[in-house]
Amino acid sequence: MRYEIRLAGSGGQGIALAGVVLAEAGVLEGHYVVNTQNYGPEARGGSSISEVILGDVEIDYPKTLELDLLLALNQKACDENLCDMKPQGLVIVDSGLVDTALWGKVLRVPLSRRAQAKFNEPRFANMVALGTLVPFCPWVSSRSLSKAMANRTPPKTLQMNISAFQIGLRLGRRLRASVKFEEIEGAIEV
Amino acid sequence: MRYEIRLAGSGGQGIALAGVVLAEAGVLEGHYVVNTQNYGPEARGGSSISEVILGDVEIDYPKTLELDLLLALNQKACDENLCDMKPQGLVIVDSGLVDTALWGKVLRVPLSRRAQAKFNEPRFANMVALGTLVPFCPWVSSRSLSKAMANRTPPKTLQMNISAFQIGLRLGRRLRASVKFEEIEGAIEV
Amino acid sequence: MTETTHLIHSYLRSSKRFPHVWCPGCGIGILMGALIRAIDHNRYSKDEIVLISGIGCSGRLPTYLDFNTLHTTHGRALTFATGIKLAKPSLKVIVVMGDGDAAAIGGNHLIHAARRNVDITAIIVNNQIYGMTGGQSSPTTPLGMTTSSSRYGNLEPAFDISRVVEAAGAAFVARSTVYHTRLLEQLIGKALHKRGFSVVEVICHCVTHVGKATHMNSAVEMMNWQRDNAVSVRKAGTLSAKQLEGKIVTGVLVDREAPTFHEEYEKLVARVGVDDSAV
Amino acid sequence: MTETTHLIHSYLRSSKRFPHVWCPGCGIGILMGALIRAIDHNRYSKDEIVLISGIGCSGRLPTYLDFNTLHTTHGRALTFATGIKLAKPSLKVIVVMGDGDAAAIGGNHLIHAARRNVDITAIIVNNQIYGMTGGQSSPTTPLGMTTSSSRYGNLEPAFDISRVVEAAGAAFVARSTVYHTRLLEQLIGKALHKRGFSVVEVICHCVTHVGKATHMNSAVEMMNWQRDNAVSVRKAGTLSAKQLEGKIVTGVLVDREAPTFHEEYEKLVARVGVDDSAV
Amino acid sequence: MKKNKRNERLLLQGSEACARGALQAGCRFYAGYPITPATEIMEAMAWELPRVGGVFIQMEDEIASLGAVIGASLAGVKSMTATSGPGFSLMQEHISFASMAEVPCVIVDVMRGGPSTGLPTLAAQGDVMQARWGAHGDHPVIVLAPSSVYEFFDLTIKAFNLSERYRIPVILVADEMIAHMRESVILPRAEESELEERPRPTVPPEWYAPYKDPGTGVPPMPAFGEGYRYHVTGLAHDIRGYPTIRRDEVGELMARLFNKISKDLHLLQWFDSCYAEDAVVTVIAYGSVARPALRAVKRGREKGLKVGLVKLKVLWPFMRRTVMGFLATSTKVLVPEMNMGQLSREVKRVNQGQCEVLTLNKVDGSMITPGEILAKLEDIYP
Amino acid sequence: MKKNKRNERLLLQGSEACARGALQAGCRFYAGYPITPATEIMEAMAWELPRVGGVFIQMEDEIASLGAVIGASLAGVKSMTATSGPGFSLMQEHISFASMAEVPCVIVDVMRGGPSTGLPTLAAQGDVMQARWGAHGDHPVIVLAPSSVYEFFDLTIKAFNLSERYRIPVILVADEMIAHMRESVILPRAEESELEERPRPTVPPEWYAPYKDPGTGVPPMPAFGEGYRYHVTGLAHDIRGYPTIRRDEVGELMARLFNKISKDLHLLQWFDSCYAEDAVVTVIAYGSVARPALRAVKRGREKGLKVGLVKLKVLWPFMRRTVMGFLATSTKVLVPEMNMGQLSREVKRVNQGQCEVLTLNKVDGSMITPGEILAKLEDIYP
Amino acid sequence: MKGRVEIYEGWCKKCGICTAFCPQDVLDTTGDGYPFVRAPEKCTGCGWCEIRCPDFAIVVSPYEEEQEK
Amino acid sequence: MKGRVEIYEGWCKKCGICTAFCPQDVLDTTGDGYPFVRAPEKCTGCGWCEIRCPDFAIVVSPYEEEQEK
Numbered sequence A, B: 001m002r003y004e005i006r007l008a009g010s011g012g013q014g015i016a017l018a019g020v021v022l023a024e025a026g027v028l029e030g031h032y033v034v035n036t037q038n039y040g041p042e043a044r045g046g047s048s049i050s051e052v053i054l055g056d057v058e059i060d061y062p063k064t065l066e067l068d069l070l071l072a073l074n075q076k077a078c079d080e081n082l083c084d085m086k087p088q089g090l091v092i093v094d095s096g097l098v099d100t101a102l103w104g105k106v107l108r109v110p111l112s113r114r115a116q117a118k119f120n121e122p123r124f125a126n127m128v129a130l131g132t133l134v135p136f137c138p139w140v141s142s143r144s145l146s147k148a149m150a151n152r153t154p155p156k157t158l159q160m161n162i163s164a165f166q167i168g169l170r171l172g173r174r175l176r177a178s179v180k181f182e183e184i185e186g187a188i189e190v
Numbered sequence C, D: 001m002t003e004t005t006h007l008i009h010s011y012l013r014s015s016k017r018f019p020h021v022w023c024p025g026c027g028i029g030i031l032m033g034a035l036i037r038a039i040d041h042n043r044y045s046k047d048e049i050v051l052i053s054g055i056g057c058s059g060r061l062p063t064y065l066d067f068n069t070l071h072t073t074h075g076r077a078l079t080f081a082t083g084i085k086l087a088k089p090s091l092k093v094i095v096v097m098g099d100g101d102a103a104a105i106g107g108n109h110l111i112h113a114a115r116r117n118v119d120i121t122a123i124i125v126n127n128q129i130y131g132m133t134g135g136q137s138s139p140t141t142p143l144g145m146t147t148s149s150s151r152y153g154n155l156e157p158a159f160d161i162s163r164v165v166e167a168a169g170a171a172f173v174a175r176s177t178v179y180h181t182r183l184l185e186q187l188i189g190k191a192l193h194k195r196g197f198s199v200v201e202v203i204c205h206c207v208t209h210v211g212k213a214t215h216m217n218s219a220v221e222m223m224n225w226q227r228d229n230a231v232s233v234r235k236a237g238t239l240s241a242k243q244l245e246g247k248i249v250t251g252v253l254v255d256r257e258a259p260t261f262h263e264e265y266e267k268l269v270a271r272v273g274v275d276d277s278a279v
Numbered sequence E, F: 001m002k003k004n005k006r007n008e009r010l011l012l013q014g015s016e017a018c019a020r021g022a023l024q025a026g027c028r029f030y031a032g033y034p035i036t037p038a039t040e041i042m043e044a045m046a047w048e049l050p051r052v053g054g055v056f057i058q059m060e061d062e063i064a065s066l067g068a069v070i071g072a073s074l075a076g077v078k079s080m081t082a083t084s085g086p087g088f089s090l091m092q093e094h095i096s097f098a099s100m101a102e103v104p105c106v107i108v109d110v111m112r113g114g115p116s117t118g119l120p121t122l123a124a125q126g127d128v129m130q131a132r133w134g135a136h137g138d139h140p141v142i143v144l145a146p147s148s149v150y151e152f153f154d155l156t157i158k159a160f161n162l163s164e165r166y167r168i169p170v171i172l173v174a175d176e177m178i179a180h181m182r183e184s185v186i187l188p189r190a191e192e193s194e195l196e197e198r199p200r201p202t203v204p205p206e207w208y209a210p211y212k213d214p215g216t217g218v219p220p221m222p223a224f225g226e227g228y229r230y231h232v233t234g235l236a237h238d239i240r241g242y243p244t245i246r247r248d249e250v251g252e253l254m255a256r257l258f259n260k261i262s263k264d265l266h267l268l269q270w271f272d273s274c275y276a277e278d279a280v281v282t283v284i285a286y287g288s289v290a291r292p293a294l295r296a297v298k299r300g301r302e303k304g305l306k307v308g309l310v311k312l313k314v315l316w317p318f319m320r321r322t323v324m325g326f327l328a329t330s331t332k333v334l335v336p337e338m339n340m341g342q343l344s345r346e347v348k349r350v351n352q353g354q355c356e357v358l359t360l361n362k363v364d365g366s367m368i369t370p371g372e373i374l375a376k377l378e379d380i381y382p
Numbered sequence G, H: 001m002k003g004r005v006e007i008y009e010g011w012c013k014k015c016g017i018c019t020a021f022c023p024q025d026v027l028d029t030t031g032d033g034y035p036f037v038r039a040p041e042k043c044t045g046c047g048w049c050e051i052r053c054p055d056f057a058i059v060v061s062p063y064e065e066e067q068e069k
């Protein structure tokens, strides 16, 4: 079994860090995990991608093949990555930054809006996102993610990261409860 | 047909220059010629060797195989090179610097003594030697050697080189006339 | 659009996408403007300029400009420049290097170009860091500064690049910060004008890495620092060594006349006679 | 056999054949003697000395001496030396380099070792030529001199090696000729004694190549030239730049205190704590 | 550096794993120069070494870095450096020196797209031949290639062991993917790793001949300062270390340099294989490409194709025995590489026509995918 | 430099012949650094270039030398450098640059005994693989090997021609024997040498795309200062020369870099052969070893052995077609080399088991003799 | 008011340099970080903002000239 | 006469340095180029010849000491 997540956005949105935290959470859960990210010129303001693959056996190919879960933090990221989705895969987008997501199962979540509202800056949207996806991703739990955050984020920002995560977690739980998964067809918005 | 000459002595005796002049003479005669010399640390005062191979067809292997002619300017040079002689090959040694030459056909010529006598320094012995070997080497002539010397030695020393060469030539001619070649067995001294 | 910007735009490559790659507020962009204006002011044609760089953030500069441009290897830009200048002395050769480029891996070529007095203008973007590779310490990183390769604080004293090239024989050496933009432009202008090897050391801020290391969190703060720590050569003459510690002395530091390599070489060729028929 | 020679012999490798490889009259042999005496005078044990060289005639020096000896690659001796010193600071590290070695291909390592103030003594055998490869011009060959690679006369100005290393940050810089043998010995002694990067520039004659080029046909003539052109630092202070042209200023040129790299590093280790158990 | 706890699963970047491996192997000296994508190894060592009393220094370039590493090793300290293509090119002269003077050291080359500055942030396998042949003159080197974060840790330790055992520079070629990716690993504890140390002289200094074959081909090596005052040179040398041009001495030296490795070739056959025993078509791969290859082979088996994989961990000396063994049972061999075909040439060389050797090459900075390999397998399947 | 007179027989040193060839080919820029045994080439150029209005400069090292050579070539001047092993190692980064940026230049490596400082004054063939694989990243180079003084002249001209034709660094590997020996030669006059020049743009600057394939694989190349203001970089680049990491663009670039040579492989089969047509045992040799090999083969024939010789003048790209052709008719092949077996590996690779490939190797600084080769031939003769 | 300042948001990276170093305090920053002309009347047209902008995103034109058009 | 000078011809390369720079003109050169002690009585034992000999081929010992033996 292999579960593939891709986090996509632009440089400065904390995509890489979110990927590492997610991967660390996977490790804490005892899974096999691989995490890759794109390096390079685009990292400066350009597009940024981080992939996390979780598995119960060793992971052979370390790049994603068909995404179980895509998190898209802007429109371009959404447009360019949908083609790699698994047919029944789930897409979570930042509703403030993504207008259209032509996909079957889409959750539209105001990630950066919530971050902005709470911390007066949008850059904690990455952690809000991690919270949101927990209820939809069977491979990590809020416990492992919190622990991973403690391990992997700078002490100075840990508190804010945790509370952003909590916000996301609440959003995600609400959504999870409100929708019958099988029925999602088109976008669900909070 | 291939004719192999080795000039051997020590650094500072002008072995390399003599080899080049001899090779140039061969070229002027219209032969195929290869000239090699040893480079390296030994060049500083250590042993010095120059080889000239003359041929009427292109020369394949550029190092000597069996010497037709060995010119040895000191004892060590003589000792170390005799083993490479062709059975009927001729050895010319500087009688002032070589005591014993255990070989069949040996000409003992006072090369450095003559040079010293004429120029008050022994370093022209190389050119005396070239003169000496002319009558014994069918591949070069005194004309080609003189021309080669003009081409290859610094103008400043040309005159002295030529006169050293002439001395050698006279010695060589005298020797050539005095010995029946076929009869040489052991050393002939001038 | 006013003349200044019009002028700048006339030198930017229309085929390149802007904004450029540098981080927001990075001083290299300011330098690029000053360089363009200085070139324009000296009335060089675009065709006669060869703009060469090494590898680093600063190395990306030539890509944007409509000259003959060459992006070489890390540290070796001056060697390519030397070849170009000697092979075709009619070209005006300008080299842009980072501090790592010029003073770490390329230090030897720098002092040798200075010694030979090759007619090249070298612009050294001294941002005190390896910007491109993620903020490791460079030979100009101040003692004690934390960088990604010296997280406990840098243990190595910094070069005074200008002093080293002076000792090596450069004909012209000048220094400015990017804050002192007009001075910078002026000094580059003088350097371009100079016969021989001319060096302009440009104190430049790397917002991303040095900003982080020095807790100056914006280009503005870093440029304030430049303003507050710069001392003109003239003024520096009146200060004690102690008072000058940590200061940036700006202005023309060296300006001397000496024959350049290619002039001497041309004399040699004239002397031994061009004899192309012989070949 | 008197003490001096006895002392020398006690440092020569008994397993090496003598006389050594250098040409008759070559100054390197004189330097070798001075070096041995300076080492002995400073009472280093043979085991603690590491003597390192690059490639060149001078590079053959360590082979003859009974220390830990290392004959590296051309120009890079100081990099090996840096590794050795830092890995085992109890060793006394001495590097012998030719002018080509130190200032041509190795120029960058020289200035960086000076900048870092690595605790190494560098002895630069400046014979103004590439001796080993047959007399090509080096970065210290005087302008105009004919060499086998500049048969029309050298076009490139020479480095003042001592000035360059001074500008780069060396803690100690001194210069002597081999003619001034006792001074040389003394200066090497001081350099060995110095904490930090110390440089002794040794003006040395290459009989074979420079002798030929300058029409000085013997070691004696060349050493006469050294005698006649040397000016002590003290005296130099009283002379004009004009008067100093072509002169060799001898003596201690720089002597300053500065923390050395390995001392600073040791402090760092003490600070962050050796935690070998952790591994 | 934290201790490795028993069975603790960690998320580590390849570069971190390499640094940890080095420290666990006893490396206490690192000299380097930053270059993408090898910088993280340097940064990790810069952080860790002072904490264990080791030395880290950032040098002025890559030439200096390897020079310092060799120096430190002569002083008795296990030493390493890491770089990428452009820097690796600059290190070649000193690699040649280290093999001639027989100085143990470890060099990591994290391969990025080339030639020249190329694609600094993207993976490639373009330096595989360079790792073997990049330095001038005939000399042996050992080259290892990890294909996972764990292997990067493990092979780094092994690299140190081999370099100490044979007194030879050992090169690790990792591709950017392996160096940059993070992966879950369980690291062995320090006491579980077997470490090797260079042979040391047992005779007193007077009897010591530094380059004399003690029978194993590897002369014992004291550290500078231990009382064995010997001479080290890059010139051809006799058993005392002194320069020589005598044919017999040079010939003996060269023979020993090669034999010390070639006599142990059987010990250097490190590989993993999967379904390879009965494969009709065998894939031979290394580095990160071994991973899509594994997946492709598994999928192929699912589809009923008798395909197998041999993953090489030692690239040089080329694992002739291993490869020939597997070739014997296959009719076709596929060598996918992120280069224009480098190791595939070696496969062809040892193959001697036994089976058809096919290649799959990619040099555009992207990974070879399982799909591509599978498609090729299906295509060539007899 | 004196004019070559018709049919004049001269005594020339290999190095001089190389320098003359360069000048005759139009080389007008030389940058170098002294090193035995390549120094004589530099010295000859230092003397000749100012006389023909060309530029000679002695740089601070070999890295700088090749940098300056590439710069001069970009300024439109045919340029070269020469070195030996240690310096050749240092040049690898810039060889990689020149092939990526497609800058014509000629590099002579006079091979001496290695590794490291090795045997500076003695001949070897230890850099043959390095000449092909020494630089990082995948890229093509062309490598030629002369086996006589005349060939050194001739192949130097051809090296310039190829480098101009393909915009590629061309490497000449001569061994010390060939560079140092003097030999009688008759040189062609200037007007008898065919020279090639790099393709030049015919379109106006606005239309010029510096790295666009014009169909031949080799984009036209203006000199700096001629009005075509374009960008040159060692990064992967698009057809305009601008950095790119787009797979399609990178893939196209890499494919073109290789194809421009591989499409013309049939033009690069340069060899001499002797008695090879009906040989049962064929000797394949190059450089100075081809000469004892020739003698051995002649002696072998005298003794009634059907032995033959194929002398390769192009080492890389490896002359697969030629070699395979000759392999087809032999049962055994002998590859004598002054190294531990380098080109013999390639012979084995292309041979694919058709015949037995044997080697004869010597790395002690001495020449392989005709006697040794003949003995081996007799030994292996079927 | 001697100068007219225009900002090209397309190239502007919101670094704040222009605003911070305007000697007349003409510029200010919008909520989303872009500079804007807050006090146009104070602009002397000195051009410092223009030459210090690392991104060529700010242009100063002489006001009079504009008027004459 | 304070010093006794010995020359080891086996190592001497006949460079002439010792002879040329002896402050007391003690040494001279033989016909075949080797140095020899021409005026032993003038030797002050200063040691310059010894330390300037590039080949360690000349040895000066204090004369008194010799006498005492």
Ligand SMILES: Cc1ncc(C[n+]2csc(CCOP(=O)(O)OP(=O)(O)O)c2C)c(N)n1
Residues within 6 Å of the ligand: C055, C056, C057, C058, C059, C073, C074, C097, C098, C099, C100, C101, C102, C125, C127, C129, C130, C131, C132, C133, C138, E033, E034, E035, E036, E062, E086, E087, E090, E117
């Ligand atoms: C031979 C080589 N070594 C290392 C690198 C990696 N590298 C690229 S840029 C750079 C340093 C950049 O620093 P600097 O020259 O100061 O330029 P900046 O980015 O700060 O402008 C390094 C080390 C390289 N490209 N080539």
Ligand SMILES: Cc1ncc(C[n+]2csc(CCOP(=O)(O)OP(=O)(O)O)c2C)c(N)n1
Residues within 6 Å of the ligand: D055, D056, D057, D058, D059, D073, D074, D097, D098, D099, D100, D101, D102, D125, D127, D129, D130, D131, D132, D133, D138, F033, F034, F035, F036, F062, F086, F087, F090, F117
């Ligand atoms: C990389 C490299 N380039 C060139 C050489 C050839 N080489 C050997 S010694 C030398 C120069 C010697 O000059 P210097 O350093 O001044 O020493 P000297 O012989 O004068 O004492 C050179 C260029 C080499 N060995 N290695």
Ligand code: SF4
Residues within 6 Å of the ligand: C021, C022, C023, C025, C026, C027, C028, C057, C127, C131, C132, C205, C206, C207, C208, C209
């Ligand atoms: S990393 Fe630093 S130097 Fe590089 S572009 Fe960003 S701010 Fe400028």
Ligand code: SF4
Residues within 6 Å of the ligand: D021, D022, D023, D025, D026, D027, D028, D057, D127, D131, D132, D205, D206, D207, D208, D209
């Ligand atoms: S060539 Fe010059 S430096 Fe070298 S040993 Fe001879 S005299 Fe000394």
Ligand code: SF4
Residues within 6 Å of the ligand: G003, G005, G021, G022, G023, G024, G025, G026, G027, G042, G043, G044, G045, G046, G047, G048, G049, G050, G060
């Ligand atoms: S032109 Fe001068 S005054 Fe006007 S906004 Fe710009 S900096 Fe301020």
Ligand code: SF4
Residues within 6 Å of the ligand: C025, G007, G011, G012, G013, G014, G015, G016, G017, G018, G019, G034, G035, G052, G053, G054, G055, G056, G057, G058
């Ligand atoms: S200086 Fe330029 S990039 Fe910075 S905020 Fe002002 S206009 Fe924008």
Ligand code: SF4
Residues within 6 Å of the ligand: H003, H005, H021, H022, H023, H024, H025, H026, H027, H042, H043, H044, H045, H046, H047, H048, H049, H050, H060
């Ligand atoms: S010891 Fe002094 S006085 Fe005596 S011979 Fe030597 S140099 Fe002359």
Ligand code: SF4
Residues within 6 Å of the ligand: D025, H007, H011, H012, H013, H014, H015, H016, H017, H018, H019, H034, H035, H052, H053, H054, H055, H056, H057, H058
């Ligand atoms: S100085 Fe030494 S080598 Fe020279 S002549 Fe005197 S004793 Fe002989």
Ligand SMILES: [Mg+2]
Residues within 6 Å of the ligand: C056, C098, C099, C100, C125, C126, C127, C128, C129, C130, C131, C138
């Ligand atoms: Mg920088």
Ligand SMILES: [Mg+2]
Residues within 6 Å of the ligand: D056, D098, D099, D100, D125, D126, D127, D128, D129, D130, D131, D138
């Ligand atoms: Mg020298």
